[in-house]
Amino acid sequence: MGRILVVDDEKSIRNTFQVFLSNEGHEVLIAENVENAIKVAKENDLDLVITDIIMPRNTGIDLMEKLKKIYPSLPIIIMTGEPTVETAALSVKNKAYDYITKPVDKNTLIITANNAVKYKQLNDAKKDLEMKNKEYQNNLEKLVEVRTESLQKAMNATVITMSTIIELRDPYTAGHERRVGNLAVEIAKKMKLSKKQLDCIYVTGYLHDIGKISVPAEILSKPGKLTNIEFEFIKTHVTYGYDVLKKVELPWPVANVVYQHHERMDGSGYPRGLKGDEIMIEAKIMAVADVVEAMTSHRPYRPSLGLDIALNEIETNKGKLYDEEVANATIELFKKDKYEIIDETKNIVFSV
Ligand SMILES: [Fe+2]
Ligand SMILES: [Fe+2]
Structure with missing residues (x-):
C-alpha cells in the first residue's frame, strides 16, 4: 500500500489516524505542524498527505501551497472542524484531492485515503511508462539513424564500385560516368526536381553505361570512326x-x-x-549531361571539342533532340553559374 503523512496539531487525531490507516496496510508518518510536515515530505517519498487546516502559525492551506509547488502530483486531503465556503474554495483552488470534515468518520477516511493512494500510484506508474516509452523511442530513433547511415554508406559504396568496374572496361572514357552523374544532378537541381529524383539521377549517372560491359573491348577502345555494325554493338x-x-x-x-x-x-x-513525353525527365537530363560531358572530354583519338561547341550543340538542337527546359537549364548552369564539370567521386546522402 502507500506511504501517508498525517498532519494535525492534535495528538489524539494523529494517533487515531495512524492506527486506522496502518490497519489498512499503509505506512503512516505524522507531523504536528507545517514545518515538520515539509521536512518529512522531503525525506520520504509520499503517496498522500492528510492535513488539518487550522494549526498554530502556518495553516494546512499554506502547507498545501508549498507541497504542490514541489510535488504537483502528490494528492492532499484537507480536513477541518469548521467547514466554510472560503476554506472549501481555497482547497479546490489549490487542487486538493479531497475535502473532509471533522469529526472524521472512519470509513470515509479509509475509503478516501485508499482511493487517493491508488490514484497517486496509478499516476506514478503512468508517468513511469511514459518515460520508458520516450526512452525507447529515443533509442529506436538512434538505432534507425545508425542503420540508415550504414545503409547510405553501403549504397554509395555499391554505386561507386559498379561505376569503377565500368570504367575498367572502358578506360578511354575513364570518369565519364561520375562526371555525367555530377553534372546531371546539378541540372536537375536547377530544374528544382525533388530530392528523390536527384538521388535517382545521381545513381543513374554513375551507372548509365553499365551495359558497356557486354560490348567487346576492342569496339569500346577503337580509335576513330566506328563501322555501322560496331555502332549497332555499342547501341x-x-x-x-x-x-x-x-x-x-x-x-x-x-x-x-x-x-x-x-x-x-x-x-x-x-x-x-x-x-517527347514518352521519355522520362530523368532520362532527358541524362541525355544532355551525357552529350555535354562526351563533347568536352578528351579522347585518345581526338582532343576535347570544348564547352562552347558542346553548348552550341545543345542550343541548336533544343526542342528537336533535347528537351527545351533541360537544355536551357544546362546552358544557364554553365554560362550564368559558371559550372565546371567535376571529376571527383561524390558520396551523397540519400533521402529515405
Ligand atoms: Fe550511354
Ligand atoms: Fe554515357
Whole structure:
C-alpha cells in the first residue's frame, strides 16, 4: 500500500489516524505542524498527505501551497472542524484531492485515503511508462539513424564500385560516368526536381553505361570512326544495362532511366525511338549531361571539342533532340553559374 503523512496539531487525531490507516496496510508518518510536515515530505517519498487546516502559525492551506509547488502530483486531503465556503474554495483552488470534515468518520477516511493512494500510484506508474516509452523511442530513433547511415554508406559504396568496374572496361572514357552523374544532378537541381529524383539521377549517372560491359573491348577502345555494325554493338549497351538493373530492387526507376538515356525528343534516338513525353525527365537530363560531358572530354583519338561547341550543340538542337527546359537549364548552369564539370567521386546522402 502507500506511504501517508498525517498532519494535525492534535495528538489524539494523529494517533487515531495512524492506527486506522496502518490497519489498512499503509505506512503512516505524522507531523504536528507545517514545518515538520515539509521536512518529512522531503525525506520520504509520499503517496498522500492528510492535513488539518487550522494549526498554530502556518495553516494546512499554506502547507498545501508549498507541497504542490514541489510535488504537483502528490494528492492532499484537507480536513477541518469548521467547514466554510472560503476554506472549501481555497482547497479546490489549490487542487486538493479531497475535502473532509471533522469529526472524521472512519470509513470515509479509509475509503478516501485508499482511493487517493491508488490514484497517486496509478499516476506514478503512468508517468513511469511514459518515460520508458520516450526512452525507447529515443533509442529506436538512434538505432534507425545508425542503420540508415550504414545503409547510405553501403549504397554509395555499391554505386561507386559498379561505376569503377565500368570504367575498367572502358578506360578511354575513364570518369565519364561520375562526371555525367555530377553534372546531371546539378541540372536537375536547377530544374528544382525533388530530392528523390536527384538521388535517382545521381545513381543513374554513375551507372548509365553499365551495359558497356557486354560490348567487346576492342569496339569500346577503337580509335576513330566506328563501322555501322560496331555502332549497332555499342547501341546494345542500353538494353543490357536495363536488363542488369531491372533485376535490382532499388527505390528509384534507375533501370528505366538507363534504358532511355539515348532516346531523343524527335524519336531519332535508340533503342525504341521514344518521343517527347514518352521519355522520362530523368532520362532527358541524362541525355544532355551525357552529350555535354562526351563533347568536352578528351579522347585518345581526338582532343576535347570544348564547352562552347558542346553548348552550341545543345542550343541548336533544343526542342528537336533535347528537351527545351533541360537544355536551357544546362546552358544557364554553365554560362550564368559558371559550372565546371567535376571529376571527383561524390558520396551523397540519400533521402529515405
Ligand atoms: Fe550511354
Ligand atoms: Fe554515357
